[in-house]
Amino acid sequence: KAGVTQTPRYLIKTRGQQVTLSCSPISGHRSVSWYQQTPGQGLQFLFEYFSETQRNKGNFPGRFSGRQFSNSRSEMNVSTLELGDSALYLCASSLTTGTYEQYFGPGTRLTVT
Amino acid sequence: DAKTTQPNSMESNEEEPVHLPCNHSTISGTDYIHWYRQLPSQGPEYVIHGLTSNVNNRMASLAIAEDRKSSTLILHRATLRDAAVYYCVSLFTSGTYKYIFGTGTRLKVLA
Numbered sequence A: 001k002a003g004v005t006q007t008p009r010y011l012i013k014t015r016g017q018q019v020t021l022s023c024s025p026i027s028g029h030r031s032v033s034w035y036q037q038t039p040g041q042g043l044q045f046l047f048e049y050f051s052e053t054q055r056n057k058g059n060f061p062g063r064f065s066g067r068q069f070s071n072s073r074s075e076m077n078v079s080t081l082e083l084g085d086s087a088l089y090l091c092a093s094s095l096t097t098g099t100y101e102q103y104f105g106p107g108t109r110l111t112v113t
Numbered sequence B: 001d002a003k004t005t006q007p008n009s010m011e012s013n014e015e016e017p018v019h020l021p022c023n024h025s026t027i028s029g030t031d032y033i034h035w036y037r038q039l040p041s042q043g044p045e046y047v048i049h050g051l052t053s054n055v056n057n058r059m060a061s062l063a064i065a066e067d068r069k070s071s072t073l074i075l076h077r078a079t080l081r082d083a084a085v086y087y088c089v090s091l092f093t094s095g096t097y098k099y100i101f102g103t104g105t106r107l108k109v110l111a
Helices: none
Strands: A005-007 A010-013 A019-024 A031-038 A042-050 A053-057 A064-068 A074-078 A087-094 A108-112 B009-013 B018-023 B032-038 B045-050 B061-064 B070-075 B084-092 B098-101 B105-110
Touching (some): A010 A019, A019 A087, A019 A108, A031 A074, A031 B098, A042 B098, A074 A087, B009 B018, B018 B032, B018 B084, B018 B105, B045 B070, B070 B084
Parallel strands (some): A010 A108, B009 B105
Antiparallel strands (some): A005 A019, A031 A042, A031 A087, A042 A053, A064 A074, A087 A108, B018 B070, B032 B084, B084 B098, B084 B105
């Protein structure tokens, strides 16, 4: 069974631009969560989508948004990029929302210059 | 939200058991404890999870204190491939589900 895939793997953007990251969950998984990982703040929960609806949200500004499609694939968008948005963005899928274990993708490394 | 506290780093000899501690004194009665590990240049990998009682699987064991204020991840025989950052994660369940990752323990396994 194929794992979680994320595209692109690496991205360089300029401050003020916007970016869209993509995540394809494991087949049959309906929940997709997004995380930001930085050396200073560690792994922080961004949001979770289940059945095309945002179910949970972390403490991030409205510049961070996402959506989920009917095939469970998910996209994350960051508008008006700031230097502090440079991070590894991880996507994780699970069978459903709740206490189930999550399976993480390799991440997208975003660098904002 | 419940927070978890872990030592920054630990060392173990190969083939010996490893006990990785986690403090989660602010956890609520319905918050699960999960453990994940992250190898270099990879996303985190699920290890084990539990609520109140001790849990075992093929990778590790999880011992949860009776008052649930702490837990210990036990690797029965450490190998070089177990060298990773281990995260103790509280699954905040009050109304919604939200993973709160700790700062992680970097485990070094000595040959």
